[in-house]
Amino acid sequence: MRSPHIGQGSNSANLRRYNERLLLQALRRAGHASKADLARLANLTSTAVGSIITSLHEARLIEFTGRRVEGQRGQPASLIRLDPRGAFGIGVRLDRTSMETVLVNFAGEVLGRHAHDMVLPHPAQVLEIVQRDIHALLPLLTHDERERLSGIGIAQPYNLGSWLRELGLPADSFSAWAETDFASELGQALSMPVFSENDGNAAAIAELFYGRGRQCDDFAYLFLGPAIGGGVAVDGDCLRGVSGNAGDIGVMPVPPSRLPSAPQPNGPWDILLSRASLNALTRHLRYSGEAVENRAALEASIARGLPAVDEWLDDCVDALAPALRAMLCVLDVPVVVIDADVDAGLIDTLMKRLRRALAITAPEARGIPALMRGTFGSDAGAIGAATLPMFFNFSPRAGILKGAGAQSQEVNHVQF
Numbered sequence: 001m002r003s004p005h006i007g008q009g010s011n012s013a014n015l016r017r018y019n020e021r022l023l024l025q026a027l028r029r030a031g032h033a034s035k036a037d038l039a040r041l042a043n044l045t046s047t048a049v050g051s052i053i054t055s056l057h058e059a060r061l062i063e064f065t066g067r068r069v070e071g072q073r074g075q076p077a078s079l080i081r082l083d084p085r086g087a088f089g090i091g092v093r094l095d096r097t098s099m100e101t102v103l104v105n106f107a108g109e110v111l112g113r114h115a116h117d118m119v120l121p122h123p124a125q126v127l128e129i130v131q132r133d134i135h136a137l138l139p140l141l142t143h144d145e146r147e148r149l150s151g152i153g154i155a156q157p158y159n160l161g162s163w164l165r166e167l168g169l170p171a172d173s174f175s176a177w178a179e180t181d182f183a184s185e186l187g188q189a190l191s192m193p194v195f196s197e198n199d200g201n202a203a204a205i206a207e208l209f210y211g212r213g214r215q216c217d218d219f220a221y222l223f224l225g226p227a228i229g230g231g232v233a234v235d236g237d238c239l240r241g242v243s244g245n246a247g248d249i250g251v252m253p254v255p256p257s258r259l260p261s262a263p264q265p266n267g268p269w270d271i272l273l274s275r276a277s278l279n280a281l282t283r284h285l286r287y288s289g290e291a292v293e294n295r296a297a298l299e300a301s302i303a304r305g306l307p308a309v310d311e312w313l314d315d316c317v318d319a320l321a322p323a324l325r326a327m328l329c330v331l332d333v334p335v336v337v338i339d340a341d342v343d344a345g346l347i348d349t350l351m352k353r354l355r356r357a358l359a360i361t362a363p364e365a366r367g368i369p370a371l372m373r374g375t376f377g378s379d380a381g382a383i384g385a386a387t388l389p390m391f392f393n394f395s396p397r398a399g400i401l402k403g404a405g406a407q408s409q410e411v412n413h414v415q416f
Contacts, residue, residue, distance in 0.1 A: 019044060020052050021396035024061065027082050029214040032065060034077035053080065061086040061106070082106050087394065088141060088149045091386025092130055093199065094156035094182070096120055096174070097226050098295070101133040103140055104386035108210035110379065112137045117294050123180040131189055151193035153388030154183045155202035155381050157227065158245060195388040198244055202384030204231025205238050207337055209387050209395065211375030218333045222249065223380055224340035227273040232331060237397050252323040259315050261287035275319040278341055281312045295342060303344035313353060321357035328369060339374025347373055
């Protein structure tokens with residue numbers, strides 16, 4: 001775990017807040033730990049750790065779970081872990097062809113969900129559906145636990161009304177979204193803090209907070225959904241960029257597809273999401289005579305090992321490998337985490353072919369990154385959304401030391 005440089009002008013309250021979150025992160029990664037473990041992991045004195053542990057316990061964010069003998073003389077050490085009921089988050093994932101709302105506890109466990117497999121309707125209708133789903137989830141918490149709700153996270157693709165031709169979706173259904181600030185409208189309707197992020201970054205934050213980020217601070221994240229999304233973790237934080245689109249590999253320029261099912265681009269180049277996406281796979285399966293109406297039918301087609309799936313995989317990797325290689329040349333991260341909305345063996349097959357393609361195209365003196373499966377599968381976007389308020393409130397982001405993150409939770413858009 002890396003410790004940031006603390007300047008002389010750092011505010012002691014911000015430093016205390018940072019160290020509290022540093023211990024919470026250490027517990028998320030370790031599962032259980034003693035005070036001595038935490039002092040070592042966070043590079044803090046035993047006195048400082050003892051004081052922080054007392055505060056976190058009083059805030060009911062951690063709990064003592066027993067004792068273990070450390071192999072040394074003296075009293076057995078008390079073990080500490082995150083209290084799963086110490087905080088909660090609600091996540092809303094909006095995609096062009098589905099929406100989902102989940103309730104997640106501090107351990108990242110999904111306590112309840114409502115999902116809708118449908119082309120995204122008008123924002124006013126979505127607002128009604130989401131409010132209804134949230135109100136249906138709240139009774140899963142006691143009155144006291146509702147006070148520990150960190151907020152609501154919204155994960156949705158930026159520019160929902162863009163690239164519809166490449167994805168084979170009707171433009172009329174999405175025109176109103178260009179003028180809608182959904183997070184702001186939901187926050188006003190529910191009088192709750194709402195945090196919004198693009199879906200690729202949100203899923204990467206879930207992986208950083210609860211998944212592969214427990215072992216590594218730096219990775220590129222790819223999620224294969226109706227389009228392909230991405231995010232980047234650098235030094236334990238999410239890289240956003242000026243517009244929040246850092247890591248958006250889906251708009252990387254690629255040569256046109258050679259599949260007969262693919263629409264031809266207007267110019268000599270296409271974009272990656274037109275080839276490396278589940279919409280592209282669905283389009284090719286339909287072209288081949290398969291009736292694929294929803295995600296379950298798509299997964300069933302993959303499980304059958306149809307030739308059309310194999311053809312699409314070859315086309316996907318042909319576009320994805322050079323795009324990912326270009327991304328890695330800039331980012332220089334050691335790990336690529338890959339997840340998807342469906343599986344049935346698709347992720348492992350994709351990783352195997354992608355690993356081979358990356359090895360073939362590796363420049364001299366460059367190797368290939370470790371390719372790892374993501375943790376959450378089809379839950380990545382929704383858990384990522386629910387993670388946003390908890391990441392903002394409980395992650396040791398270095399901006400805290402400059403005063404960023406010390407503001408109220410009552411915000412509509414989080415700028416990480």
